[in-house]
Amino acid sequence: MLVNINPKLPMRDKNVTRDFYVDKLGFKEIGDYEGYLMVQKDKIEIHFFEFKELDPKENYGQVYIRTDNIDDFYQALLVNKIRIHPNGKLESKPWGQKEFSILDPDTNLLTFGQSN
Numbered sequence: 001m002l003v004n005i006n007p008k009l010p011m012r013d014k015n016v017t018r019d020f021y022v023d024k025l026g027f028k029e030i031g032d033y034e035g036y037l038m039v040q041k042d043k044i045e046i047h048f049f050e051f052k053e054l055d056p057k058e059n060y061g062q063v064y065i066r067t068d069n070i071d072d073f074y075q076a077l078l079v080n081k082i083r084i085h086p087n088g089k090l091e092s093k094p095w096g097q098k099e100f101s102i103l104d105p106d107t108n109l110l111t112f113g114q115s116n
Contacts, residue, residue, distance in 0.1 A: 010051035061108035070114040
């Protein structure tokens with residue numbers, strides 16, 4: 001039986017990735033290994049593998065994260081001056097989700113969604 005999924009995304013610099021996810025988004029670090037980082041917030045766990053040669057303009061890493069309080073989370077990110085993706089402002093979508101998106105320092109796209 002499948003019980004969970006933990007996406008693995010590329011990172012160029014572990015310190016920059018850690019700063020963004022821990023200090024800016026409120027995740028906590030749960031694993032730090034050579035070339036590998038693991039962070040968690042609530043029930044969400046994301047893993048990162050080192051890819052120093054990554055060209056952020058060619059990175060297509062994406063994660064869709066469901067939430068149960070999208071309005072408050074969105075406002076908290078705005079207060080913390082987290083840049084919302086220019087095409088990803090908070091809005092209700094035709095597929096029954098209220099969503100917004102941000103990019104991390106390596107241009108991994110994080111989309112947050114809640115059922116309307």
